[in-house]
Amino acid sequence: MQKLKEANLYRSELIPISGKLVERYNKCLLKLGFTETKLTSFSIDGIGWSPEISEEKNKRHYLNNGEANSHCIIITPLQKDAPIYMPFHSFDKDVMKEVFKIHGDRIRNITRDSAICIDFDQKIDVFYESLDVLRYKDIIVRFHLIDNLGKAKEEQLQLIGTFNRDNNFIDETLHEKLIASAKKHGDLRNRDLELSDIHFATDSFYTEAFGGIYLLRDFVSPILIFEDEETYKSAIKDTIHDVLMYHISHSELVEKLKSYQVIDCDIQEEITSKKYQRVKKYLFSEYLDDPKHPVKDILNDSVLFKSYLNKITLEDRKKVMSVELYLEKLKINSQYKIEDIIDEQIYFALHSPHSSLKPNHQDLIWKLLINVSPKDVLFLYWYDKEEFYKRYKTWNDSMKDWVIETISNNI
Numbered sequence: 558m559q560k561l562k563e564a565n566l567y568r569s570e571l572i573p574i575s576g577k578l579v580e581r582y583n584k585c586l587l588k589l590g591f592t593e594t595k596l597t598s599f600s601i602d603g604i605g606w607s608p609e610i611s612e613e614k615n616k617r618h619y620l621n622n623g624e625a626n627s628h629c630i631i632i633t634p635l636q637k638d639a640p641i642y643m644p645f646h647s648f649d650k651d652v653m654k655e656v657f658k659i660h661g662d663r664i665r666n667i668t669r670d671s672a673i674c675i676d677f678d679q680k681i682d683v684f685y686e687s688l689d690v691l692r693y694k695d696i697i698v699r700f701h702l703i704d705n706l707g708k709a710k711e712e713q714l715q716l717i718g719t720f721n722r723d724n725n726f727i728d729e730t731l732h733e734k735l736i737a738s739a740k741k742h743g744d745l746r747n748r749d750l751e752l753s754d755i756h757f758a759t760d761s762f763y764t765e766a767f768g769g770i771y772l773l774r775d776f777v778s779p780i781l782i783f784e785d786e787e788t789y790k791s792a793i794k795d796t797i798h799d800v801l802m803y804h805i806s807h808s809e810l811v812e813k814l815k816s817y818q819v820i821d822c823d824i825q826e827e828i829t830s831k832k833y834q835r836v837k838k839y840l841f842s843e844y845l846d847d848p849k850h851p852v853k854d855i856l857n858d859s860v861l862f863k864s865y866l867n868k869i870t871l872e873d874r875k876k877v878m879s880v881e882l883y884l885e886k887l888k889i890n891s892q893y894k895i896e897d898i899i900d901e902q903i904y905f906a907l908h909s910p911h912s913s914l915k916p917n918h919q920d921l922i923w924k925l926l927i928n929v930s931p932k933d934v935l936f937l938y939w940y941d942k943e944e945f946y947k948r949y950k951t952w953n954d955s956m957k958d959w960v961i962e963t964i965s966n967n968i
Contacts, residue, residue: 558946558949558950560954560957560958560961561946561949561961564961564964564965566938566961566964566965567946568600568602568608568642570602570639570640571600571601571602571608571639571642572600572601572602572633572635572636572639573598573599573600574598574599574600574601574607574632574633575597575598578632578633578672579594579596579597579598579599581632581671581672581703582594582601582605582630582632582672584672584703584704585605585630585632585672585673585674585703586630588674588701588703589620589622589628589630589674589676590622591619591620592614594607594610594613594614595613596609596610596613601630601632601636602636602639602640602641602642602643603636603637603638603639603640603641603650603653604620604629604630604636604641604643604644604649604653605620605629605630605631605632605636606618606619606620606641606642606643608642608643611643617643618643618645618765621645623683623684624645624684624764624765624766624767625679625681625682625683625684625689625766626676626677626678626682626683627645627646627649627677628674628675628676628677629653629656629674629675629677630672630673630674630675631656631664631668631672631673631675632668632672632673633668634661634664634665634668636653636657637657637661637664638657641653642942643943645764645765645766646762646763646764646765647762647763647764647920647921647924648757648759648762648917651757651917652677652696652698652755652757655698655755655757656675656698656755659753659755660700660752660755663750663751663752664752666750667702667750667752671702671703671704672702672703673700673701673702673703673752674700674701674702674703675698675699675700675701676698676699676700676701677696677697677698678696678697678698678699679692679693679694679695679696679697679759680692680695680697681693684766684767686791686792686795687766687767687770687781687783687788687791687792688781688792688795688798688800690764690766690767690770690772690781691772691779691781691798691800693759693762693764693772694758694759695756695757695758695759696756696757696758696759697754697755697756697757698754698755698756698757699754700752700754702750702752760774760775760918761773761774761775761918761921762921763921763924763925767783767785767788768783768784768785768787768788769783769784769785769928770782770783770784770788771805771921771925773819776801776817778799778800778801779799779800779801780800780801780802780803780817781800781801781802781803782802782803782804782805782810782925783802783803783804783805784804784805784928786804786806789802789803789804801813805925805928805929808901810929811904811905811908811929814922815908818911818913819910819911819914819922820908820909820910820911820922820926821908821909821910821911821912822904822907822908822909824880824883824884824895824899824907825884827880827907828880828881828884831967832907832933832935832936833880833907835933835934835935835963836903836906836907836932836933837877837878837880837903838856838862838959839932839933839934840876840877840900840902840903840932841856841862841865841866841869841877842855842856842956842959844869844870844873844876844877845865845869846869848865850865851955851958852953852955852956852959853955853956853958853959853962854955856959857959866878876900876903877900879898879899879900879903880899880903880907882898882899883895883898883899886898902930902932903930903932905926905929905930906926906930906932906933908926909923909926910922910923910926920940923936923939923940924940924941927940927941928941928944931944931948934960934963934964935963935964935967938964
């Protein structure tokens, strides 16, 4: 991952945590029912997730109490606008934006000397089956302060109220209590510590629960798209819910989504796009067998590209150039069908979210499309970083160079 780090493409916006912040983070972990970290320094993202602690605990989503209960830890206002590197839901980023939009000033105040635990309560204590995700609707974002700071403020105000009544100002025991409270918590009188619940309504979303599920609402019937085959096989046995179900590998999925106006693809337009060039080059790289030139040079140099294009098998060559072949044949005979000529993975990869979708839904569908056909390295990096990092490890150094250059030139 060193090359990615040098290019600022590998978790470059994590926030370093050390000193007293580690102590506060551990208090949050304990408050949420987890065990402390033994690390003395680490880094966190916008939701408080740490790659170092994840590795220490050998658990990706260590801030989850089961798949139905996810949490967040805020220990610094720097988490505002920070990326979320390991979201459990596609709406996690939107929830955190809402949190800082409503409570940003209070968070800045509180995290001066405290920390905040957040519970994303969707009124589901535990999942029993994959179709339980249909119950996801309104999420209540609840806030909890470490050291019971809110209660400490109430007690301090009560002490001050008692102090100001009658002749209580001469009560030495009361003096000691006030001094002890001030030493431990500071002057809390004018601190705004009230973090009211936030109600967040979900619509279509992705969750990593049950191996990964997309839930698309706003249709005649909800659509569930499963990434895990065993989960899908179990779900389709259901006879109670009125819901359409697909596995992400189903070839008919793309055409179904087109018919529902979820996605779209104009081949004539796509062939002129940078996206098409990225997809074609990536597919071509998969057919290069022991090349004598660096992969980066082959993909970037038109002469080398043509040279190696003629070295791969005819069948593979037709796949790489299938879009051009289709459009050429279409000029001769309009009866040719896309599925008869264009490679399926290229065709799927060239689809885009339908223009009628809302921006957050478009992001969700981009993620779905890149999982259906992960052939665009730029969009894979944008919409599924963990899958990108996994694939990155399998590429040779020259391919890594091309990928890094491709991404860096587009951000």
